[in-house]
């Protein structure tokens with residue numbers, strides 16, 4: 001600390017500030033004088049303002065102490081350089097700047113920014129503060145392993161200075177800074193997701209001129225500076241370089257320059273100082289009040305202090321010179337006490353003012369935080385445009401202590417890769433308030449909950465936490481369990497909300513994730529199952545929950561029935577459904593490819609098994625052994641006949657209990673793939689299909705003994721099992737069953753051929769469905785009404801052929 005007389009301290013402060021720090025945001029200084037009082041100097045723009053003995057104003061004093069003693073940033077460095085540098089000729093001329101071309105995308109973006117994105121300009125401040133905050137986060141994280149980088153956490157701050165006369169805004173942070181190469185990599189190319197996302201959205205936008213709203217949604221990071229500035233200067237000092245570099249770029253230019261900073265007055269120990277030379281129309285941003293409003297609006301959740309250089313005032317009493325006439329009057333009045341007259345005046349000065357609330361929102365008492373605050377924090381932290389569907393703020397204590405705020409977003413991320421291979425950066429992990437990383441989602445949440453966003457702040461993890469530590473940590477396992485449970489509570493909350501649209505929205509966006517959970521997280525089946533939604537035979541337009549299904553079950557119904565198909569329409573028309581519809585048994589329609597596996601993994605819900613109605617041995621709880629016996633007697637040999645003809649194409653031929661209007665159906669084996677699964681697997685299999693043969697399993701050809709075609713076939717068999725037309729009818733029936741049951745015919749062209757042939761025969765009168773009497777066989781086709789057919793079946797003529 002320098003010991004000076006107050007007068008000399010003041011003079012030096014005025015001198016250095018006035019001439020050497022014209023737009024530097026860090027220009028507040030103090031000196032301790034020989035009488036132990038402090039002198040504080042401030043400057044704004046090119047001038048120094050009031051030089052006050054400190055102690056008058058606490059803010060000034062404490063701020064000054066930070067500047068002086070802890071940071072060593074303002075006074076310590078500058079004072080010493082003042083005497084030496086007071087001779088301007090001692091400053092070496094700056095080295096020549098190197099010119100660089102922007103990457104093509106940057107040029108395109110700059111062009112868009114300058115020429116199209118004219119509304120919503122104020123987001124520039126949000127973006128730049130967010131970058132400064134990230135830089136501070138990075139520094140704080142680096143300091144975990146290199147503590148010498150950060151002697152005092154109070155050094156981490158963002159300062160914004162305005163010069164309204166010249167239309168200049170300066171944003172300074174004490175963060176990680178950038179090396180020369182980083183300046184090229186970060187500010188000359190677009191590699192970052194947010195900005196890339198913006199560009200893609202612009203490209204997708206129909207309006208080639210650009211959609212102004214998009215900038216609010218995505219932000220354009222650093223380049224948003226050019227929304228308001230026609231020249232931007234970035235002076236940055238990284239702890240990894242012993243030199244400071246200055247990046248300089250202009251709107252509408254295709255190149256930028258970088259040079260080394262050599263002016264000792266402009267050297268900073270660490271961080272970045274961004275100077276925006278505002279466009280004529282945007283000079284209004286260079287007012288502290290306006291900046292303050294924007295910071296409060298957009299950046300209130302930045303967890304580093306944001307100071308704005310503001311004019312302030314304090315009141316003081318000053319003596320008033322007495323009027324001579326009054327004075328003589330007072331003299332005469334001897335009873336009057338002698339009192340000096342004073343008046344209150346406001347003394348103006350400039351100082352840094354803290355503008356934001358720096359306590360992270362997750363450390364606050366949930367009772368004191370409004371929903372709007374949570375939503376705002378969410379939008380700012382995750383660059384989201386829409387409010388979340390739900391949030392949950394909680395603290396866990398006991399064995400493991402951590403705080404967290406979790407969110408369910410309103411929309412799902414684009415791109416289907418996200419579900420299978422999420423690289424989301426959705427969970428921001430802090431340890432003792434220090435931001436560690438947003439790369440550990442996978443360690444803290446299972447893949448199927450990767451859409452959940454939030455912050456987690458643990459006091460139990462080490463600051464140097466790595467992925468390996470997280471993976472092996474018992475603490476993390478406990479945290480993960482609790483986080484998952486909280487996420488479920490939050491989702492359940494949405495599902496129970498009165499506003500049904502919210503859960504519909506959730507389901508539209510994240511239903512797939514819940515189903516993936518059924519596959520991947522057996523432990524949480526009980527939590528997942530109530531969240532599932534499906535269409536059903538009794539609710540084709542609105543999805544229902546499993547609870548609703550169970551409530552709607554018939555008293556004698558034991559199982560939950562489902563059919564997997566590619567759409568509600570094909571599910572509705574499947575022959576498997578016929579008897580169930582007749583009996584008013586509700587059937588779930590599983591129309592999403594992942595549905596079937598999800599339900600198979602669940603196996604049951606509330607002790608009711610899931611039953612695929614397209615599989616063999618369907619039990620509808622209406623077994624009538626006597627009737628079965630009768631049917632077997634009547635159709636048993638016909639079944640064998642059909643099986644013999646179809647050969648290996650089917651495992652067996654059985655009498656169906658699930659059909660009413662269709663003649664036959666092809667059921668799948670209990671443990672093999674359903675028709676739907678076979679279709680899905682086929683569409684995904686590339687190359688070797690041998691595993692498919694195995695899983696395809698057996699197919700059971702079920703016939704409907706009440707159907708006229710089957711009864712005719714039965715009669716045909718009884719009259720002449722070798723009848724070619726009857727055998728061809730079996731082939732056609734099999735193919736038709738294959739298609740109507742949801743399988744893909746092995747040879748569609750051949751099937752087409754068979755249909756045309758039959759049609760041709762029918763139209764030329766050469767063919768009618770096989771009938772029990774030889775006369776009918778050769779007669780002209782008769783119109784087949786159920787009555788005539790029934791008559792033919794009721795009185796079959798005993799055929800003498802083999803059985």
Ligand SMILES: Nc1ncnc2c1ncn2[C@@H]1O[C@H](COP(=O)(O)OP(=O)(O)OP(=O)(O)O)[C@@H](O)[C@H]1O
Nearest residue numbers: 131132135177178186192193194195221222223272
């Ligand atoms: N104040 C700063 N201090 C240090 N590095 C910075 C600063 N501002 C920008 N950068 C660097 O420049 C890069 C590009 O910034 P930019 O704002 O364009 O994108 P981003 O912040 O990475 O992502 P987003 O597009 O989501 O904003 C940053 O990733 C960071 O490395």
